[in-house]
Every structure is written in C-alpha cells, then in structure tokens.
Amino acid sequence: MPELPEVEVLVRHLAPLLPNRTIRAVRVHRAAVLAPTSTRAFAQALLGATFCGLVRRGKYLLFSLRGAKRAGPVILVGHLGMTGRMYLLPAKVPLPRHAAVVLDLGREHFVYEDARYFGRLTLDTTALSKLGPEPLGADFTVAGFAEALQRSRQPIKVKLLDQTLLAGVGNIYASEALFRAGIAPMLPAKRLTRAQVKRLWRAIRETLRHSIAYGSTVPLSYAGQGARDGLFYFGRTPGAPEFYEERLWVYDRAGQPCAKCGTAIRRRVQAARSTYYCPRCQRG
Ligand SMILES: [Zn+2]
Numbered sequence: 001m002p003e004l005p006e007v008e009v010l011v012r013h014l015a016p017l018l019p020n021r022t023i024r025a026v027r028v029h030r031a032a033v034l035a036p037t038s039t040r041a042f043a044q045a046l047l048g049a050t051f052c053g054l055v056r057r058g059k060y061l062l063f064s065l066r067g068a069k070r071a072g073p074v075i076l077v078g079h080l081g082m083t084g085r086m087y088l089l090p091a092k093v094p095l096p097r098h099a100a101v102v103l104d105l106g107r108e109h110f111v112y113e114d115a116r117y118f119g120r121l122t123l124d125t126t127a128l129s130k131l132g133p134e135p136l137g138a139d140f141t142v143a144g145f146a147e148a149l150q151r152s153r154q155p156i157k158v159k160l161l162d163q164t165l166l167a168g169v170g171n172i173y174a175s176e177a178l179f180r181a182g183i184a185p186m187l188p189a190k191r192l193t194r195a196q197v198k199r200l201w202r203a204i205r206e207t208l209r210h211s212i213a214y215g216s217t218v219p220l221s222y223a224g225q226g227a228r229d230g231l232f233y234f235g236r237t238p239g240a241p242e243f244y245e246e247r248l249w250v251y252d253r254a255g256q257p258c259a260k261c262g263t264a265i266r267r268r269v270q271a272a273r274s275t276y277y278c279p280r281c282q283r284g
Contacts, residue, residue: 002080004059004135004168005211010086011056017088018051018063018110025104030117033100037123045074045123046103058131058167061086077128078112081119086112131167135204140166146197149189156192156200157185158271169204172251173211175276177204179250184282185268185275196284214247250276 002010026043028034034042048068055062061078078086088108089095095102096113101121103110112121132148133139145166152159159165160174169177178185180203183196192200249259254267258278268275 001082001170001172002059002084003170003173004056004208005173005215007056007059007061007080007168008212009215010080011054011061014061014086014088015054018054020050021105021108021110022050023047023065023103023110024106027102027104028100029102030100030114033112033114033117033120034122035120035124042123045071046076049074056168057128057134058163059170060128060131062128074123075125077120077122077125079120079127081114081116083116084112084114084119086110086121130164132162132164133166135166135169135208140201140205142198142201145201146192146194149192149197152189154189155186155270156183156189157275158273159189160204161271161273166204169208171273171275172248173204173207175251176249177207179276179278179282180207182281183284185270185277187284210247250278252276 023046026046028039028042031039045067046065049065049071051063051065052073053064055064059079061080063076063078065074065076067074078084080086084100087110088105089111091104091107091109095109095111098113098115098117099111100114100117100119101112112119133144148165149156149159154162157174157178160169160177161171175185177200181196181199183192183200250265252274253265253276256265257263258265258281261278261280263278263280265276266279268277
C-alpha cells in the first residue's frame with residue numbers, strides 16, 4: 001500500500017503539472033470512489049474548474065481548484081487506497097481498464113486508476129479532520145508522542161498505524177522505524193521508556209525522509225499500462241524492480257538475514273497485518 005513517502009513523491013511530481021489546467025469534461029466510471037459525494041455533485045463542482053495547487057496531508061492528496069465562473073474554491077481529496085494511481089495521460093492514449101475517474105484537461109487526461117477501488121477521489125473532507133500530526137512537521141513532538149503512547153495498551157507496531165496518532169505511517173514504515181529504533185513491535189505502547197520514545201520519534205522521521213529522498217530519484221512518467229510501467233508505484237520502475245526492497249531493512253524479508261546482525265528476520269501477524277522484525281536487534 002502506498003504510504004506517506006509514496007504519496008509525497010507523487011504530489012511533488014504532479015504539483016508542477018496541474019496549475020492552470022482547466023477541466024473540460026468529467027467522466028466517472030466507478031461512482032463508489034467518490035463516496036459520499038454523488039456523481040452529479042462531483043461533476044457540477046469540477047466541470048470548468050481550474051487546478052491551483054496540490055499538497056499532501058497524511059496519505060491524502062489535496063487538490064485545490066478555482067471553481068468555474070464565479071463558483072468558490074473547490075478542494076478535491078484523493079487517496080490511493082491499496083492499488084490506486086493518479087497520473088496525466090496523453091489524450092490520444094487509450095484509457096486503462098480500471099480508470100475510475102477521468103478528468104479531461106485538453107491534451108491530457110488526469111486519470112485516477114484503481115484495480116481494487118479502495119481509494120477515493122471525493123469532495124468529502126471529513127477524513128482529514130481526524131488525522132494526527134504530520135510526522136515530518138513541527139506539530140509532531142517527542143512530548144506529544146510520549147503522551148499519546150502512554151494512553152495506549154496496544155502493541156507499539158499496531159499503535160503506529162493509528163492515523164489519529166500520526167498521519168501517513170502504514171505497515172511498511174512502522175516495521176522499518178521500529179527496526180531503526182531497536183524496539184520490539186510487540187511492546188505495549190505505554191511501556192516504552194522516554195529514551196525509546198525519543199529513538200522511535202527520530203527513527204520515524206529518518207525512515208520517512210530517507211524514503212522520500214529515495215523515491216524522488218525515481219523518474220515518474222506514464223509509459224504504459226503494466227503493473228511495473230514507468231509510474232512510481234511502491235518505488236518500482238522497469239529495469240530496477242528490486243532496488244526499492246533492498247533499502248528496506250526488515251519489511252517483507254522474513255527468513256532473510258538481518259543486515260546488521262545476520263539473525264533471520266521474523267514475520268508475525270498483529271491486528272491482521274504482517275509485522276517484520278529482527279528478534280536480536282529489537283529486543284528492547
Ligand atoms: Zn538484527
């Protein structure tokens with residue numbers, strides 16, 4: 001699943017391409033991805049609207065637009081779900097099979113494609129109000145983090161996925177940050193020492209920054225319709241399919257030797273999600 005770094009890289013890629021592009025037609029192939037916005041309300045707000053900007057909040061993409069004629073500003077909220085992708089496609093290229101929403105921008109189409117339809121492109125902004133601080137922002141402090149963890153009996157790995165605690169950290173980077181911090185994923189959140197909280201706080205930021213920097217080196221451009229075409233998706237591009245995984249310390253590496261100590265990486269299921277960790281490096 002795309003997490004904060006993947007969304008950030010996508011936002012940095014799309015942000016300079018969209019300003020001043022006007023939507024000439026709105027095509028919705030899968031109304032469910034707009035929910036709870038209706039197709040009619042969606043088309044009405046976006047037809048004739050012009051893109052102004054794009055920013056990221058957690059795992060969400062926030063597109064801002066000027067409404068048509070004298071209509072007010074419009075905020076369009078995007079989420080990639082598990083398999084979503086958003087990109088500009090030359091108008092002459094046939095649309096992909098799973099195009100959920102297509103916005104006609106003239107020479108190009110803005111396409112939201114999603115094979116499993118768990119993502120969103122909607123005018124509904126309520127999900128944003130529940131989000132915790134941005135892990136890379138000034139609001140995410142050691143003191144605030146410590147206080148929130150002290151109130152939770154959940155295993156620290158499970159707690160890190162709580163988007164009200166922290167916006168944008170998901171399954172991959174939760175495992176990675178705990179490895180960097182040397183903390184066992186099963187440890188109840190409230191049992192972390194002050195020193196561990198500080199290490200984890202730093203590890204989360206380092207892990208995300210590193211991944212964004214890494215993802216930013218991947219060229220993003222539409223090149224085809226394969227799962228591994230030229231679009232950034234989980235950091236994979238053709239010709240370099242495995243390099244992304246190589247920079248992950250533990251995620252999806254069960255049975256492989258830990259890069260630091262050689263012990264076999266373990267997998268365990270927590271709250272129905274896979275956790276990967278090194279039993280030797282993460283004893284704390
Ligand atoms: Zn190890």
